Amino acid sequence: MIMKYDKMVEITQAESQRKMEIARKAIEDMLSNMERVTVAGLVRKTGLSRGFFYKNPLIREELDNAIRNQGACYNPRQVIIDKAMNNTLMILKSEIRKVKAQNEELQLKNQELLEQNECLIKEVENLKKQLGRKEIGLLKRL
Incomplete structure (x- = not known):
């Protein structure tokens, strides 16, 4: 009879540990996904x-x-806005590059x-000088 009782206690404790691990994992997942941690949300996720x-005092503490x-100022809309702003920021940085x-x-x-402009200005000046010399030469002939 004592062995059956010990076996039942052992099974109950193992089941309790399994449930605690499921609850811990769900809390961690909600935190990492920036979801609001609530009892109702955890019940939905874990069953x-x-x-x-x-x-459960350990789970309640966690x-x-x-x-x-x-924090009290957790705002899921702000998380969405921040993600959108980060995307916009990345696009704008790319455009700036x-x-x-x-x-x-x-x-x-x-x-x-x-x-090129400087070279052309020099060339124009040289052509003007040549043109001036030719005009003077032409005038001398007259």
Whole structure:
């Protein structure tokens, strides 16, 4: 009779440990997914009873700690907004990189065009001088 009782206690304790592990895992998952940790949410996720979360002192302590760590200002909408803003920020940073690269290319092209312009100005001046000499030579002939 004592062996049956010991065996029953052992089975009950093992089942209790299994339930506690399921509850701990669910709390960790909710925290990592930025979900609000509530008893109702844990009941939905684990299938365990509400009483389990309230009556088990170890799980109740972990639940209270998780709720406290989330803080009173936890706002799931803000998490969504933050993710959207991060995506927008990444897109804008990418566009800035593209525009900076394009700007560098245009600066190089501008420098080349300035050098070409200087060469053409010198060429125009030389042609003006040649034209002035030819006019003087033509006038002398007249």
